[in-house]
Amino acid sequence: MPIALCPGSFDPVTLGHIDIIERAARHFDEIIVAVIRNPQKSQSLFSLEERQDLLAECLGHLDNFRIEVFKGLLVEFAKEHGADSIVKGLRAVSDFDYELQMAQMNQRLTGIDTFFLSTSPQYSFLSSSLVKEVARFGGDVSTMVPPIVAKRLRDRYGEENA
Ligand code: PNS
Numbered sequence: 001m002p003i004a005l006c007p008g009s010f011d012p013v014t015l016g017h018i019d020i021i022e023r024a025a026r027h028f029d030e031i032i033v034a035v036i037r038n039p040q041k042s043q044s045l046f047s048l049e050e051r052q053d054l055l056a057e058c059l060g061h062l063d064n065f066r067i068e069v070f071k072g073l074l075v076e077f078a079k080e081h082g083a084d085s086i087v088k089g090l091r092a093v094s095d096f097d098y099e100l101q102m103a104q105m106n107q108r109l110t111g112i113d114t115f116f117l118s119t120s121p122q123y124s125f126l127s128s129s130l131v132k133e134v135a136r137f138g139g140d141v142s143t144m145v146p147p148i149v150a151k152r153l154r155d156r157y158g159e160e161n162a
Contacts, residue, residue, distance in 0.1 A: 004028040004085040007074050009039035010051045012149045013058050014131055016123035020089035023117055030064050037071040045132055058146045075110040086114040091124045
């Protein structure tokens with residue numbers, strides 16, 4: 001039963017993430033959406049529970065995924081959960097260097113393989129960080145995230161600016 005991990009911070013989940021998870025779900029028996037407990041990049045906007053809840057809401061139409069939280073090395077989490085593969089989206093050449101390095105390191109550590117899916121062109125500019133920046137200044141992100149995420153961003157930044 002091939003199981004693949006789709007790991008990330010998901011702070012918050014975007015349409016780009018959903019596109020990759022939906023497409024990965026067609027190629028594997030099960031997808032584990034692996035949410036990192038403490039994103040390294042910065043303090044997360046949404047709590048771990050909020051990030052998980054939003055993912056669950058937005059992926060409810062799929063029947064072969066589950067959401068799990070991890071900390072530490074992704075490859076150790078993969079071993080514990082019987083996942084054979086990691087799936088990542090590649091948006092642009094700028095993603096490639098770092099993603100290749102991580103894939104090779106992960107391969108060296110436990111032999112796990114990483115499969116790259118090319119991001120659908122309409123999402124190639126999309127990142128959670130940019131979405132947050134646009135939303136923070138009141139920009140329209142309704143074509144970039146599911147409606148529930150857009151609402152939660154409005155609520156969150158509304159609270160902050162109140
Ligand atoms: O959504 P993000 O923030 O781009 O996701 C990055 C993530 C969580 C997939 C990556 O940072 C990761 O795999 N972290 C786990 C720690 C780890 O295993 N590091 C070694 C990778 S070579």
